[in-house]
Structure formats: structure tokens, C-alpha cells
Amino acid sequence: MHVTIFRLLAVTAAIALPALLATAQVQEAADPQTARITKAREAIKGLGEGLKEKLLGAMKDGGPVAALDVCKVEAPKIAAERSAAAGLDVGRTALKIRNPANAPSETERKVLEEFAKQIASGADSAKLEHAAVVEEGGKKSFLYMKPIMTAGKPCLACHGSELEPAVAAKIKELYPSDQATGFNAGDLRGAFVVTGKVE
Numbered sequence: 001m002h003v004t005i006f007r008l009l010a011v012t013a014a015i016a017l018p019a020l021l022a023t024a025q026v027q028e029a030a031d032p033q034t035a036r037i038t039k040a041r042e043a044i045k046g047l048g049e050g051l052k053e054k055l056l057g058a059m060k061d062g063g064p065v066a067a068l069d070v071c072k073v074e075a076p077k078i079a080a081e082r083s084a085a086a087g088l089d090v091g092r093t094a095l096k097i098r099n100p101a102n103a104p105s106e107t108e109r110k111v112l113e114e115f116a117k118q119i120a121s122g123a124d125s126a127k128l129e130h131a132a133v134v135e136e137g138g139k140k141s142f143l144y145m146k147p148i149m150t151a152g153k154p155c156l157a158c159h160g161s162e163l164e165p166a167v168a169a170k171i172k173e174l175y176p177s178d179q180a181t182g183f184n185a186g187d188l189r190g191a192f193v194v195t196g197k198v199e
Helices: 004-086 106-120 165-174
Strands: 089-093 130-136 141-148 190-195
Touching: 004 089, 004 130, 004 165, 004 190, 089 106, 106 130, 106 141, 130 165
Parallel strands: none
Antiparallel strands: 089 190, 130 141, 141 190
16 A cells, blocks of 8 residues: 555656756746846836936926926936946837937837837736847847836926927927927836846
8 A cells, every 4th residue: 555655656756847847947947037127127116216306306496497407417327327236228218209319229119119009009008018138239138118108297398299488498409309299198208228138
């Protein structure tokens, strides 16, 4: 009786062990990507919160014109700080850009277009994200993107359809090639972008 149970356990273990090992290997292979995604989410949270704090402070102290100055000067600094802290490149991009330095790559443009399509079809923007390992020029890199939605306040003061004359003039002064106006609350404004090397 004991021998039979022992044999049954041995056979069960022999069948189950390869399956368990295969599952462990799959999980192990997935872990680097999961870790990258977690790190990317933390990095954009830091960038988003840092920008929001600076912009709201500027809006409170000097209105939208002051916020534009802060955005021009402080946003790149905050992005650089978050990039250094995360060991990744952290920034923003959009289909309609304000700062030419934030223009999307071809891959980023396709992701933005897909975000726009999904949101237009009723997808919850808060749940959308894109993560992939991409290869260009024989080099692999990690790409993570998360939508940025247009809020009524304070976004529309500088990105809406009806801008105060002083705001419109300041945008023209700081960003002569600006495309980032005409938005409504709830529109896709752009996306946070995180990239990094894949060893």
C-alpha cells in the first residue's frame, strides 16, 4: 500500500515537475519586463507630480503666462531629474507638440495614434499603457508610454481654443511653431514616454 502511494506520488511529481519548471522559467523571463514597467510607472508618476506642483504654483502666483515660463524652463529640468533618478530617459510627447524637442519618433507616433483610437472607442484612458522592447539599428531598447489627458483646469488656459491675448502672445514668443492649442477637456493631450537600454 505504502509502495503504491509512493509510486503514485513519484509519477505525479515526474509529470508536474517539468510543468512547474516551465512555468517558473516563463515567470523568470517575464520578470525583467515587469520590473521595467514598474520602474517606468514610478518615473512618470514623479515627473507628472513634479510638473503639476510647479505649474499650479505658477498659476496661483502669476496666472497662465507665469505657468508658460515655468513650463519652458522647469519642465526639462524635472524630466532630467527624474531620468537621472530612474536611470531611464523620461519625458513627454504628443501628436500636436508645443516644444519641438518633444516630437515623437515614428514608433511613438503610432502608439499615440492607437491611444487616440482606443479612447475614441470608449476605452478608459487611465487603464491604457504601452510597453514593449523595440529594436532599431540592431539595438534593443525598452519603450513605455502612458496617455496624458487634457483637464479642464488648468490645462485649457494654455491649451484650449479660447486663450487670453496675453497667453496667446506668450505662447507665440516661447514656441513660434506651437501646435498644442484647440483642445477640449477630456481630449488626449499626449503621452509620458520612458525609454531605456535593454542588456
